[in-house]
Amino acid sequence: MGRLSHLDAEGRARMVDVSDKAASAREAVAEGFVRMSKETRVLAFSGQAKKGEVIATAELAGVMAAKKTADLIPLCHPLPLSSIHVAVEPADHGLRVVARVKTTAQTGVEMEALTAASLACLTLFDMLKAAEKGMVIEGLRVLEKSGGRSGDWTA
Amino acid sequence: MGRLSHLDAEGRARMVDVSDKAASAREAVAEGFVRMSKETRVLAFSGQAKKGEVIATAELAGVMAAKKTADLIPLCHPLPLSSIHVAVEPADHGLRVVARVKTTAQTGVEMEALTAASLACLTLFDMLKAAEKGMVIEGLRVLEKSGGRSGDWTA
Amino acid sequence: MGRLSHLDAEGRARMVDVSDKAASAREAVAEGFVRMSKETRVLAFSGQAKKGEVIATAELAGVMAAKKTADLIPLCHPLPLSSIHVAVEPADHGLRVVARVKTTAQTGVEMEALTAASLACLTLFDMLKAAEKGMVIEGLRVLEKSGGRSGDWTA
Amino acid sequence: MGRLSHLDAEGRARMVDVSDKAASAREAVAEGFVRMSKETRVLAFSGQAKKGEVIATAELAGVMAAKKTADLIPLCHPLPLSSIHVAVEPADHGLRVVARVKTTAQTGVEMEALTAASLACLTLFDMLKAAEKGMVIEGLRVLEKSGGRSGDWTA
Amino acid sequence: MGRLSHLDAEGRARMVDVSDKAASAREAVAEGFVRMSKETRVLAFSGQAKKGEVIATAELAGVMAAKKTADLIPLCHPLPLSSIHVAVEPADHGLRVVARVKTTAQTGVEMEALTAASLACLTLFDMLKAAEKGMVIEGLRVLEKSGGRSGDWTA
Amino acid sequence: MGRLSHLDAEGRARMVDVSDKAASAREAVAEGFVRMSKETRVLAFSGQAKKGEVIATAELAGVMAAKKTADLIPLCHPLPLSSIHVAVEPADHGLRVVARVKTTAQTGVEMEALTAASLACLTLFDMLKAAEKGMVIEGLRVLEKSGGRSGDWTA
Numbered sequence: 001m002g003r004l005s006h007l008d009a010e011g012r013a014r015m016v017d018v019s020d021k022a023a024s025a026r027e028a029v030a031e032g033f034v035r036m037s038k039e040t041r042v043l044a045f046s047g048q049a050k051k052g053e054v055i056a057t058a059e060l061a062g063v064m065a066a067k068k069t070a071d072l073i074p075l076c077h078p079l080p081l082s083s084i085h086v087a088v089e090p091a092d093h094g095l096r097v098v099a100r101v102k103t104t105a106q107t108g109v110e111m112e113a114l115t116a117a118s119l120a121c122l123t124l125f126d127m128l129k130a131a132e133k134g135m136v137i138e139g140l141r142v143l144e145k146s147g148g149r150s151g152d153w154t155a
Numbered sequence: 156m157g158r159l160s161h162l163d164a165e166g167r168a169r170m171v172d173v174s175d176k177a178a179s180a181r182e183a184v185a186e187g188f189v190r191m192s193k194e195t196r197v198l199a200f201s202g203q204a205k206k207g208e209v210i211a212t213a214e215l216a217g218v219m220a221a222k223k224t225a226d227l228i229p230l231c232h233p234l235p236l237s238s239i240h241v242a243v244e245p246a247d248h249g250l251r252v253v254a255r256v257k258t259t260a261q262t263g264v265e266m267e268a269l270t271a272a273s274l275a276c277l278t279l280f281d282m283l284k285a286a287e288k289g290m291v292i293e294g295l296r297v298l299e300k301s302g303g304r305s306g307d308w309t310a
Numbered sequence: 311m312g313r314l315s316h317l318d319a320e321g322r323a324r325m326v327d328v329s330d331k332a333a334s335a336r337e338a339v340a341e342g343f344v345r346m347s348k349e350t351r352v353l354a355f356s357g358q359a360k361k362g363e364v365i366a367t368a369e370l371a372g373v374m375a376a377k378k379t380a381d382l383i384p385l386c387h388p389l390p391l392s393s394i395h396v397a398v399e400p401a402d403h404g405l406r407v408v409a410r411v412k413t414t415a416q417t418g419v420e421m422e423a424l425t426a427a428s429l430a431c432l433t434l435f436d437m438l439k440a441a442e443k444g445m446v447i448e449g450l451r452v453l454e455k456s457g458g459r460s461g462d463w464t465a
Numbered sequence: 466m467g468r469l470s471h472l473d474a475e476g477r478a479r480m481v482d483v484s485d486k487a488a489s490a491r492e493a494v495a496e497g498f499v500r501m502s503k504e505t506r507v508l509a510f511s512g513q514a515k516k517g518e519v520i521a522t523a524e525l526a527g528v529m530a531a532k533k534t535a536d537l538i539p540l541c542h543p544l545p546l547s548s549i550h551v552a553v554e555p556a557d558h559g560l561r562v563v564a565r566v567k568t569t570a571q572t573g574v575e576m577e578a579l580t581a582a583s584l585a586c587l588t589l590f591d592m593l594k595a596a597e598k599g600m601v602i603e604g605l606r607v608l609e610k611s612g613g614r615s616g617d618w619t620a
Numbered sequence: 621m622g623r624l625s626h627l628d629a630e631g632r633a634r635m636v637d638v639s640d641k642a643a644s645a646r647e648a649v650a651e652g653f654v655r656m657s658k659e660t661r662v663l664a665f666s667g668q669a670k671k672g673e674v675i676a677t678a679e680l681a682g683v684m685a686a687k688k689t690a691d692l693i694p695l696c697h698p699l700p701l702s703s704i705h706v707a708v709e710p711a712d713h714g715l716r717v718v719a720r721v722k723t724t725a726q727t728g729v730e731m732e733a734l735t736a737a738s739l740a741c742l743t744l745f746d747m748l749k750a751a752e753k754g755m756v757i758e759g760l761r762v763l764e765k766s767g768g769r770s771g772d773w774t775a
Numbered sequence: 776m777g778r779l780s781h782l783d784a785e786g787r788a789r790m791v792d793v794s795d796k797a798a799s800a801r802e803a804v805a806e807g808f809v810r811m812s813k814e815t816r817v818l819a820f821s822g823q824a825k826k827g828e829v830i831a832t833a834e835l836a837g838v839m840a841a842k843k844t845a846d847l848i849p850l851c852h853p854l855p856l857s858s859i860h861v862a863v864e865p866a867d868h869g870l871r872v873v874a875r876v877k878t879t880a881q882t883g884v885e886m887e888a889l890t891a892a893s894l895a896c897l898t899l900f901d902m903l904k905a906a907e908k909g910m911v912i913e914g915l916r917v918l919e920k921s922g923g924r925s926g927d928w929t930a
Binding site for chain 1: 645676679680683684687688700701702703704705706707722723724
């Protein structure tokens with residue numbers, strides 16, 4: 001089948017060899033949700049957090065995490081990211097995170113977008129857990145990617 | 156309300172001051188799921204991955220990520236972890252990750268367990284995405300914690 | 311003279327051996343300034359930055375940098391920090407950063423406080439440099455320290 | 466005004482999108498000073514430090530810090546640096562650090578040069594603080610930059 | 621003589637300036653050995669390690685270490701690696717590690733290959749030291765390099 | 776046999792659980808050699824390196840690497856090191872590195888000492904490779920350890 005590119009012919013984990021691929025513009029968008037009570041969500045935007053610190057902290061954590069992706073995911077390539085944008089917004093049952101990442105490189109940035117969204121969700125969890133321990137992170141996935149040999153893709 | 160301990164009186168983000176708390180034994184367990192097709196799940200355990208590399212790589216990524224928690228979550232305290240155990244196992248609609256972390260410290264390890272589970276899920280995603288781009292990470296949450304002033308808690 | 315504790319008998323750089331010292335509560339406060347035009351300072355707090363993002367980003371960068379001190383200053387000991395608080399406030403000729411760090415450890419946290427203040431200043435510089443390239447970071451110093459064998463000290 | 470490029474239209478912190486800019490040769494020079502007593506400055510170059518360890522350690526810390534800039538300054542781009550040079554030399558009231566950094570990239574290296582100079586200053590502080598706690602880091606600024614769309618600039 | 625390119629005209633350590641060199645395809649292979657008793661070697665592949673975890677963990681540690689080379693070796697350039705492959709195999713008196721690294725960059729990847737091999741050896745040591753404390757890491761060297769101005773080279 | 780403590784009952788890699796062990800004073804010493812021609816060794820100490828920069832850089836790299844051990848070796852515990860000392864000295868066929876590390880912790884520091892010695896060797900290699908590509912790192916091992924339940928040990 002040969003479909004798991006992170007394994008070599010002997011089934012050994014490896015970083016995929018992209019040395020023969022041309023660098024091209026690539027982009028990926030990922031999203032994730034933190035499900036919480038209405039009360040906790042209000043708190044995240046409430047007077048107590050009058051400077052929007054909960055939201056701002058999570059967005060920054062997402063941006064910084066995208067830059068650490070190759071350090072966190074064992075077989076990811078280190079990439080020179082040209083844009084990272086992370087936004088936290090209210091959603092039906094809690095908060096939604098959207099992360100968009102761009103590069104010009106030999107491989108794509110889906111994992112960077114997912115890592116940014118994931119760490120923004122975890123940071124929201126950390127900052128709100130004093131109010132609600134039972135929150136759940138849900139629906140973390142790639143929404144779309146563009147560029148590269150495999151072309152565009154939308155969830 | 157005073158419920159968001161990560162904000163000071165002026166609504167400014169801060170690391171919670173735990174300098175007056177005694178160090179005590181603490182433990183936390185977190186879980187997460189990667190939802191995927193039956194075909195992809197088979198692939199993760201199949202002959203191609205004959206050395207269990209997909210599973211082993213994700214488990215290691217989880218262990219290593221737990222040690223980076225304070226570097227990833229802006230307001231987390233750096234803690235001396237005494238045990239980290241991450242296990243990936245088959246689940247109904249994909250794979251389940253369970254992460255258990257222990258410390259003797261002035262604050263708990265819920266975020267360390269969540270970070271371990273989260274990065275193990277992301278690593279599974281990375282290693283299987285060549286087979287299925289539409290996987291979704293779900294149900295990432297704390298299952299239980301013990302120790303510390305706030306006592307034991309189970310989801 | 312024996313006054314440079316970071317050099318051994320042969321003049322070789324070393325981490326000071328604190329293995330015989332008892333852990334005790336320690337605290338340090340450092341400050342720093344970013345000198346800028348009145349116009350730039352207004353911008354930092356202005357409507358454009360309506361969520362206080364410039365200030366919030368710098369404060370978080372300071373908190374996160376304190377946790378990286380041992381990774382940045384070659385001969386610093388890795389310490390389990392129990393509290394980090396960084397505040398940016400208006401000053402006569404720009405912005406003032408104050409960083410306060412606590413630990414219970416075998417050595418003090420002056421360098422952690424200075425590193426936090428320093429990186430908060432650098433982050434303010436980064437976020438405001440599009441408006442004014444000629445800003446200057448000034449007056450970065452330890453204001454006070456307490457705890458440890460050498461006792462309390464105030465600038 | 467639109468002058469703070471690190472904020473998006475909603476005032477949210479973001480990494481500036483440089484994906485449409487061409488990579489070009491860029492260079493930046495920064496300086497900083499550690500103000501200290503004449504006695505302490507003598508110590509830094511004295512027989513006790515007979516191998517120049519104080520100076521050498523600070524220079525290396527500066528070089529290594531430049532490579533960590535994107536990890537320290539939340540909205541900095543990760544860049545492939547092609548040259549880093551840090552020199553510590555005697556100055557009127559203490560020691561002067563000069564850091565020069567080069568890259569071929571889509572954005573400039575002012576923050577890398579400033580970070581190198583800043584951490585070299587902090588390391589000098591660390592190594593000399595046993596002799597003088599009241600040292601002050603002063604005059605940390607960009608001296609010149611060249612390359613890129615905004616062209617050359619000198620302080 | 622001018623043969624130590626990491627020292628400037630004043631004998632000061634520096635990162636070599638490669639800003640005038642063109643990026644080109646480069647590759648390096650390094651090897652290392654962990655000498656151990658036959659009994660310990662058997663253990664590494666035995667039923668107890670039925671999932672090949674000792675070997676798999678060491679290979680991953682090597683891959684991840686290659687990505688940290690510039691963070692570990694003070695004067696190394698940060699490089700965008702396009703391929704990393706690490707294999708552990710039985711050898712006459714223990715285990716052999718072979719690491720192969722590729723990049724398209726202004727400088728070579730010998731140090732990345734050596735760092736990968738070195739950390740894979742250290743990880744084998746860590747995982748087997750409960751069985752044998754007296755293991756020795758031997759024969760860590762560059763086997764071959766290709767690309768760049770200095771051309772190909774074989775040990 | 777149960778001799779590989781890094782594998783759980785199912786053969787899965789794990790960080791050893793030390794949560795029930797008492798913290799105690801521990802120390803480890805490791806050594807390593809870089810075998811090189813006499814000519815290269817002379818160069819390392821020669822007039823060109825008049826400030827001892829080759830040696831000083833390698834010693835510092837060793838000290839800094841010891842602090843990164845838990846980040847490099849997947850199953851190592853993060854430990855609060857109380858002393859790190861690395862010395863490079865001439866040896867029969869090149870240079871010898873000796874690294875000594877101390878902690879008060881629930882587990883030992885053999886891997887920290889080995890990592891320090893290993894990275895000091897790699898840094899010597901990096902700084903001298905312009906003169907001699909064929910150097911070999913040899914004899915990297917633990918010389919002695921003390922403290923902890925398993926008691927003292929000497930090679």
